[in-house]
Amino acid sequence: MLSEGRKKNRVTLLDVARHASVSRATASLVIRKSPLVSTETRAKVEAVMQELGYVYNMGAARLRADRSLTIGVVIPNLVNPFFTELLAGIDRVIDAAGMVVILVNSGDLVARQETLLTRMREHGVDGIILCPAAETEMSLVEKMVEWDLPLVQVLRRVTDDCDYAGVDYAFGMRQAVDHLAELGHRDIAFALHGPVHSAYQERVDGFRDAMQARGLDPENVIRVPHQIAAIAEAAGLFTKGSRRSSAVVCFNDVVALGLSAGLYDLGISIGRDFSLVGFDDVADAEAMRPRLTSVATFPEAIGEGAGKLLLDRLAQPDLAPRKLVKAPQLHIRQSSAIWRGSSLGRQQESG
Amino acid sequence: MLSEGRKKNRVTLLDVARHASVSRATASLVIRKSPLVSTETRAKVEAVMQELGYVYNMGAARLRADRSLTIGVVIPNLVNPFFTELLAGIDRVIDAAGMVVILVNSGDLVARQETLLTRMREHGVDGIILCPAAETEMSLVEKMVEWDLPLVQVLRRVTDDCDYAGVDYAFGMRQAVDHLAELGHRDIAFALHGPVHSAYQERVDGFRDAMQARGLDPENVIRVPHQIAAIAEAAGLFTKGSRRSSAVVCFNDVVALGLSAGLYDLGISIGRDFSLVGFDDVADAEAMRPRLTSVATFPEAIGEGAGKLLLDRLAQPDLAPRKLVKAPQLHIRQSSAIWRGSSLGRQQESG
DNA sequence: CAACTGATTTAGATCGATCTAAATCGTCGC
DNA sequence: GCGACGATTTAGATCGATCTAAATCAGTTG
Numbered sequence: 001m002l003s004e005g006r007k008k009n010r011v012t013l014l015d016v017a018r019h020a021s022v023s024r025a026t027a028s029l030v031i032r033k034s035p036l037v038s039t040e041t042r043a044k045v046e047a048v049m050q051e052l053g054y055v056y057n058m059g060a061a062r063l064r065a066d067r068s069l070t071i072g073v074v075i076p077n078l079v080n081p082f083f084t085e086l087l088a089g090i091d092r093v094i095d096a097a098g099m100v101v102i103l104v105n106s107g108d109l110v111a112r113q114e115t116l117l118t119r120m121r122e123h124g125v126d127g128i129i130l131c132p133a134a135e136t137e138m139s140l141v142e143k144m145v146e147w148d149l150p151l152v153q154v155l156r157r158v159t160d161d162c163d164y165a166g167v168d169y170a171f172g173m174r175q176a177v178d179h180l181a182e183l184g185h186r187d188i189a190f191a192l193h194g195p196v197h198s199a200y201q202e203r204v205d206g207f208r209d210a211m212q213a214r215g216l217d218p219e220n221v222i223r224v225p226h227q228i229a230a231i232a233e234a235a236g237l238f239t240k241g242s243r244r245s246s247a248v249v250c251f252n253d254v255v256a257l258g259l260s261a262g263l264y265d266l267g268i269s270i271g272r273d274f275s276l277v278g279f280d281d282v283a284d285a286e287a288m289r290p291r292l293t294s295v296a297t298f299p300e301a302i303g304e305g306a307g308k309l310l311l312d313r314l315a316q317p318d319l320a321p322r323k324l325v326k327a328p329q330l331h332i333r334q335s336s337a338i339w340r341g342s343s344l345g346r347q348q349e350s351g
Numbered sequence: 352m353l354s355e356g357r358k359k360n361r362v363t364l365l366d367v368a369r370h371a372s373v374s375r376a377t378a379s380l381v382i383r384k385s386p387l388v389s390t391e392t393r394a395k396v397e398a399v400m401q402e403l404g405y406v407y408n409m410g411a412a413r414l415r416a417d418r419s420l421t422i423g424v425v426i427p428n429l430v431n432p433f434f435t436e437l438l439a440g441i442d443r444v445i446d447a448a449g450m451v452v453i454l455v456n457s458g459d460l461v462a463r464q465e466t467l468l469t470r471m472r473e474h475g476v477d478g479i480i481l482c483p484a485a486e487t488e489m490s491l492v493e494k495m496v497e498w499d500l501p502l503v504q505v506l507r508r509v510t511d512d513c514d515y516a517g518v519d520y521a522f523g524m525r526q527a528v529d530h531l532a533e534l535g536h537r538d539i540a541f542a543l544h545g546p547v548h549s550a551y552q553e554r555v556d557g558f559r560d561a562m563q564a565r566g567l568d569p570e571n572v573i574r575v576p577h578q579i580a581a582i583a584e585a586a587g588l589f590t591k592g593s594r595r596s597s598a599v600v601c602f603n604d605v606v607a608l609g610l611s612a613g614l615y616d617l618g619i620s621i622g623r624d625f626s627l628v629g630f631d632d633v634a635d636a637e638a639m640r641p642r643l644t645s646v647a648t649f650p651e652a653i654g655e656g657a658g659k660l661l662l663d664r665l666a667q668p669d670l671a672p673r674k675l676v677k678a679p680q681l682h683i684r685q686s687s688a689i690w691r692g693s694s695l696g697r698q699q700e701s702g
Numbered sequence: 703c704a705a706c707t708g709a710t711t712t713a714g715a716t717c718g719a720t721c722t723a724a725a726t727c728g729t730c731g732c
Numbered sequence: 733g734c735g736a737c738g739a740t741t742t743a744g745a746t747c748g749a750t751c752t753a754a755a756t757c758a759g760t761t762g
Contacts (some may be wrong), residue, residue, distance in 0.1 A: 012748055023712045028750060038710065056473045059419065060748035062410045063717050070453075070474070078439045079634070081432060088429045091456055100474060102421075103454045105442055122407045123421070123451060228638045257638050264640040283430070284635065287579045287608050289615040363718055374742045379720060389740065411718035414747050707760070716751075725742070732734095 011052045020048040031056060062124060069099045071310060072120035072128040076108035081282045082252065082299050083131070086154070089303020090129060097311055099126070108133045108195055114140065121149060127310045131155050134195030150313045154306040156197045163313060165306035165324040169199060172295040172328035173206030174213075176249045176277045179293070179330055181214045184339030185247040185275060189220045189238055191259060192251035193231070200251075203279070207249060220245065228258045235262025239274070246339055247275035253282045256292055260335070275336040290334035297328045362403045371399040382407065413475060420450045422661060423471035423479040427459035431605065432633045433650050434482070437505065440654020441480060448662055450477070459484045459546055465491065472500060478661045482506050485546030501664045505657040507548045514664060516657035516675040520550060523646040523679035524557030525564075527600045527628045530644070530681055532565045535690030536598040536626060540571045540589055542610060543602035544582070554602060554630070571596065579609045586613025590625070597690055598626035604633050607643055611686070626687040641685035648679045 017027040022041060029037050030045040037045075048054075062068045071094055075083050087103070094101050102125060106113040113133045117140075120128060127150035132141070141159045144151050152163040180188050190207045194200060208218035220243065224234045231254075238245045238259070250256040256278030260270060268274050271290040278285055278294035285292040305324040313319060368378040373392060380388050381396040388396075399405075413419045422445055426434050438454070445452050453476060457464040464484045468491075471479060478501035483492070492510045495502050503514040531539050541558045545551060559569035571594065575585045582605075589596045589610070601607040607629030611621060619625050622641040629636055629645035636643040656675040664670055 010748095014748075024749080025712055025714095025751085026710085029711090032750090036710065041710080057414075057475065057748055058473045059410060059413045059475045060717090061750070063408075063414050063719085063748085064750040066717080068410065078442065079432070079435055081430070081435070084430055084432070084435050088456070091429065091454070095455070100453050100455060100470060102451050103442070104446070104451060105439070119451065122409045124408065124410045228634065232638070257635075261638055261640050283579065284608075287583070287612055289612050361718095365718075375719080376721085376742055376744095377740085380741090383720090387740065392740080408718055411747090412720070414718080414749085415720040417747075703762105705761085707758100709757085709759105711756070712754085714752095714754105717749090719747095721746080722744095723742100724744105725740100727740075728738095730735105730737085 011054045012057070013054070016045065016048050016052060016054050019052060020045045067126050068124045070102055070123070070125045071099055072102045072104065072117075072123075072125040074104050074106050074113060074116055074120075074128065074130045076106050076131055076133050078105050080254065081284065082280050082297075085282065085299040086131075086303040086306075089300035089305075090154075090307045091303075092300075093304050093307030093311065097307075106133045110134075110136055110140075117144065121147065125149075127151065127314055129154055129306050129310055132158050132197065134197040134200075136197075148317075150310060150317065152306050152310045152313070154302065156199045158198065160323075161321055163309045163322050163324075165302050165309055166199070166326070167297045167302065168325050168327050169202040170206035170209065172279065172297065172330075173203060173249070174210040175328070175330040176279070176295050177207065177210035177214060177216075179332065180247045180249070180275060180277060180336060181216065183247075183275065183336060186216060186339075187220070187243075187245040187247070188216060189222055189243075189245040189248045190251070191222055191224050191238070191248050191255050193224045193226055193255060194251065203251060224255060224258070228254060228261075231255060231258025232262035232265060235259050235266060239263070239266060239268060247277070247336070249277045250279055253278040253280045253285050253292065253294055255279075256294065256335075257284060257288065260288060260292070271334045271337045275339075277330075277336055281331055285331070286333070288335075293331065293333045293336040295328045295330050298326060302326055362405050363408070364405070367396065367399050367403060367405050370403060371396045418477055419475045421453055421474065421476045422450055423453045423455065423468075423474075423476040425455050425457050425464060425467055425471075425479065425481045427457050427482055427484050429456050432635065433603065433631050433648075436633065436650040437482075437654040437657075440651035440656075441505075441658045442654075443651075444655050444658030444662065448658075457484045461485075461487055461491075468495065472498065476500075478502065478665055480505055480657050480661055483509050483548065485548040485551075487548075499668075501661060501668065503657050503661045503664070505653065507550045509549065511674075512672055514660045514673050514675075516653050516660055517550070517677070518648045518653065519676050519678050520553040521557035521560065523630065523648065523681075524554060524600070525561040526679070526681040527630070527646050528558065528561035528565060528567075530683065531598045531600070531626060531628060531687060532567065534598075534626065534687060537567060537690075538571070538594075538596040539567060539598045539600060540573055540594070540596040541600050541602070542573055542575050542589070542606050544575045544577055544606060545602065551602075558600060575606060575609070579605060579612075582606055582609025583613035583616060586610050586617055590614070590617060590619060598628070598687070600628045601630055604629040604631045604636050604643065604645055607645065607686075608635060608639065611639060611643070622685045622688045626690075628681075628687055632682055636682070637684070639686075644682065644684045644687040646679045646681050649677060653677055 013027050014024050017024045027045050030042050077083055104116045110133050129152045131154050136158050138159045141162055154165050157164045211218040222237055224231045238248055263270055270276050278292045281294040281296035285294040364378050365375050368375045378396050381393050455467045461484050480503045482505050487509050489510045492513055505516050508515045562569040573588055575582045589599055614621055621627050629643045632645040632647035636645040
């Protein structure tokens with residue numbers, strides 16, 4: 001059997017200690033780079049470790065020391081590029097701290113999320129970075145705090161009693177609306193989709209407040225489907241009927257990409273007949289043609305922030321809960337343009 | 352201290368056993384759903400576990416039983432949507448088996464990859480799914496086999512002595528070239544980029560063979576930059592100069608997206624003046640306008656395949672190495688069209 | 703030279719489960 | 733009523749590191 005072979009010839013700290021004629025305890029100190037051991041012993045032990053091909057056994061260490069150098073990351077969706085960039089940021093920070101990431105995907109389902117959190121706990125992760133699934137109860141987070149499991153909320157939050165790294169969505173929305181308003185647009189719609197969670201609500205509220213502040217209709221909010229192909233088909237919602245708009249602010253870049261495709265199919269020229277502003281500014285935004293004006297939310301930086309919050313908390317568990325709210329930044333590109341009369345309207349009326 | 356509190360009030364199997372008036376061993380059997388325990392004892396122990404809020408300690412179990420229900424996944428790049436979809440597939444299968452994924456990012460650097468593999472080994476993963484960084488030596492994989500660490504190569508391979516889940520790139524290239532040739536194109540270029548690895552080589556060879564089989568020039572292979580914005584700027588390579596092409600097969604959809612943007616900037620109409628075929632068919636391909644013809648490689652299915660290979664090997668370590676090579680499939684959309692004389696050429700000449 | 707440093711080193715208990723080998727129990731056949 | 737047998741249950745060793753508290757050692761000091 002392989003596993004037997006593996007077990008038999010595994011080199012343990014005891015083997016190392018014996019070969020180096022020191023005690024297990026000393027060998028352990030060497031591994032942990034304790035300053036207590038003398039330079040010669042250290043060298044001797046290290047040489048033996050090299051020679052025997054010793055492999056550190058985290059599992060044993062974890063059991064005794066009650067830390068695993070492991071953190072859990074729970075995100076609702078792997079394939080959205082936004083979350084991927086977030087993950088890359090988290091990974092960078094956690095990796096640099098010598099820890100590893102256990103990644104799970106909740107699919108935005110609370111039941112599943114609960115199972116996964118239990119599993120992480122059983123695996124003994126030192127902490128968790130969680131983007132709570134939509135409709136997550138506050139009690140869940142409170143339960144985890146009760147477990148003494150360090151937790152950082154990212155992008156979405158269900159309680160203030162716990163660290164949070166996210167985005168100032170309201171400010172982002174204001175920038176988007178102000179930009180379009182300054183270009184002369186008055187019929188501005190908000191296209192959104194997806195499950196309802198704090199980030200959703202903050203964007204909607206942000207849009208409404210910004211519109212209101214400009215004296216524009218804050219209720220021009222329209223739901224579009226989830227699948228990108230279906231979003232494209234829904235583009236007509238904004239160009240036909242009584243509620244015709246000349247510009248749309250999108251919930252995120254996925255919506256923007258879908259609408260962009262749909263408007264293309266309708267023969268409408270974005271950046272001329274119609275203005276489009278995305279949200280998040282994922283890499284695709286600059287690759288689109290016409291290039292997409294979008295509110296950058298810097299997911300990778302948010303991920304790094306979340307990672308740092310967690311590391312800080314591991315170092316000092318009694319810190320008061322902190323918030324890291326990043327200011328987004330509007331990137332103006334080709335998809336938004338000066339309002340030039342209702343060319344779109346005329347086109348429609350003549351048809 | 353929190354950690355002390357945590358340690359103190361942690362309920363262990365021994366606590367459960369005592370409360371249920373059984374031995375630690377019996378309680379352990381209950382957890383593992385052994386058929387050896389009687390129905391009543393099982394019910395009693397489970398009730399107590401519930402009541403005390405017992406949490407299973409994987410760490411302790413792992414130490415004794417020498418398995419961790421954990422697997423390592425090493426991929427070269429998190430932000431490429433292709434790898435994300437792959438990861439989603441792996442995650443689904445591994446998760447369904449009750450195991451979790453430890454994810455790390457090699458950045459396509461061999462040195463970093465080596466560090467990460469060591470780290471995974473220290474963490475005691477039960478197996479590894481590896482997409483080898485470019486220029487990975489065969490000896491690395493052999494070393495891991497020597498460690499008795501079950502390994503599956505995915506998408507790229509450096510040895511045949513080890514499981515592999517990947518794509519029949521040659522077949523994909525043949526479909527792309529045949530498609531364009533049948534539309535009447537003769538000046539077909541291959542646009543590629545990125546580090547050299549088995550998947551790279553197989554695509555290049557596949558393109559050349561397919562061109563040769565059609566009696567077309569197999570050497571029309573052109574390198575483009577890595578960044579998508581830079582790819583766009585390089586689009587002129589295909590439309591100007593002596594080596595003007597009427598169609599391009601792209602190394603992957605990222606290149607296709609970049610070239611699409613660049614051709615747009617040059618005022619060239621894709622699907623009319625010029626044909627473009629992508630590779631991989633990530634979700635973006637169908638969202639592009641004009642819709643991108645692309646060779647689907649089904650990354651999510653490949654991920655699932657890799658996961659299954661690994662699970663099988665964990666179950667039967669002595670299985671002979673297996674290969675799972677998925678046939679790609681051309682999805683014809685708007686970006687490729689019948690060759691209609693050199694309208695592009697004429698346009699250029701008149702300029 | 704005994705007592706007292708500070709710097710190293712160490713024996714042995716410990717973390718919380720699993721595994722082995724043996725004990726216990728009820729029942730059945732003779 | 734005794735040994736046997738299948739079904740349950742269990743005591744105790746074990747995995748491989750870390751932690752505690754104490755031992756050892758080389759210099760100093762009074």
